[in-house]
Amino acid sequence: MLLKRGAVLCRGTSPLHSRVRMGEGQTNITATLELLQDLQDLDRSLYQARDEIRRLPAERDKRRGKIDDRLQILKEAGAAIHTIEVQIKEIEDATSSQRQRMRKLEGEATSAKVDTAMLVAYQHEIRSLRKYIGQAESEGLELVEVLEMKTTVRDTLKESVDLEETSFVEYSTNVDAELLIAEEKRGELEQQRTKRIKGRIDLEILREYEKLLEAREGQALAELDRRVCQGCFVTVPQNLYVKLAMARSLVECPSCNRIFFIKKTVEKA
Ligand SMILES: [Zn+2]
Numbered sequence: 001m002l003l004k005r006g007a008v009l010c011r012g013t014s015p016l017h018s019r020v021r022m023g024e025g026q027t028n029i030t031a032t033l034e035l036l037q038d039l040q041d042l043d044r045s046l047y048q049a050r051d052e053i054r055r056l057p058a059e060r061d062k063r064r065g066k067i068d069d070r071l072q073i074l075k076e077a078g079a080a081i082h083t084i085e086v087q088i089k090e091i092e093d094a095t096s097s098q099r100q101r102m103r104k105l106e107g108e109a110t111s112a113k114v115d116t117a118m119l120v121a122y123q124h125e126i127r128s129l130r131k132y133i134g135q136a137e138s139e140g141l142e143l144v145e146v147l148e149m150k151t152t153v154r155d156t157l158k159e160s161v162d163l164e165e166t167s168f169v170e171y172s173t174n175v176d177a178e179l180l181i182a183e184e185k186r187g188e189l190e191q192q193r194t195k196r197i198k199g200r201i202d203l204e205i206l207r208e209y210e211k212l213l214e215a216r217e218g219q220a221l222a223e224l225d226r227r228v229c230q231g232c233f234v235t236v237p238q239n240l241y242v243k244l245a246m247a248r249s250l251v252e253c254p255s256c257n258r259i260f261f262i263k264k265t266v267e268k269a
Pocket of ligand 1: 222229230231232233234253254255256257258
């Protein structure tokens with residue numbers, strides 16, 4: 001076992017200036033950092049897999065929602081078209097019965113029994129009917145034009161929604177496949193992770209590291225290059241570098257809270 005249990009985690013009043021200190025010596029800090037670095041590589045992939053598992057269905061829902069919105073518009077367009085069709089039918093029915101009435105009056109007006117007063121009355125009603133039919137017909141024609149326009153718009157929308165539906169089916173199948181891969185990968189990585197950390201790391205340090213992992217999008221560690229944090233690119237006080245180099249305690253970045261490590265120069269075999 002590389003690390004003894006019972007390491008103490010000390011945090012300052014501000015989390016930005018916190019330090020993770022261990023009661024152990026240099027070897028333990030070095031070993032802990034090495035383990036964390038090793039874990040970080042695995043956790044980055046794990047974070048990506050988990051992120052995909054969260055993100056993919058959410059994206060799919062969003063896309064589905066957009067299609068559903070358009071389907072609703074399509075439904076409303078259909079209802080509006082139906083209303084106009086009913087209006088046109090009503091006008092057709094009304095003008096057809098007025099026309100019949102007009103023909104009947106025209107017939108009666110030409111019969112021999114009609115006197116002048118009655119003829120005037122017939123002619124007056126016939127004129128009124130003709131006027132009414134004329135107005136109704138022009139109203140009907142306007143409605144037919146509106147109907148044609150609305151039908152064209154509806155048909156174009158329907159065509160585009162149909163295409164979206166077709167591509168959605170394919171997209172959704174791909175999402176399922178990608179999710180399956182991500183789930184498998186997550187399972188494997190989680191197993192590897194459990195094996196890797198078992199009994200090898202102080203649990204408080206692990207918790208701290210995991211909290212950072214979530215807060216910092218899967219990247220809990222940052223290289224300290226001279227005095228610059230490679231996670232947030234903030235320059236830190238010289239004493240932090242010294243502290244880290246001496247490996248007496250774990251050191252966090254005062255700005256992004258990531259745990260610092262110093263990149264080792266590769267030893268030649
Ligand atoms: Zn930083």
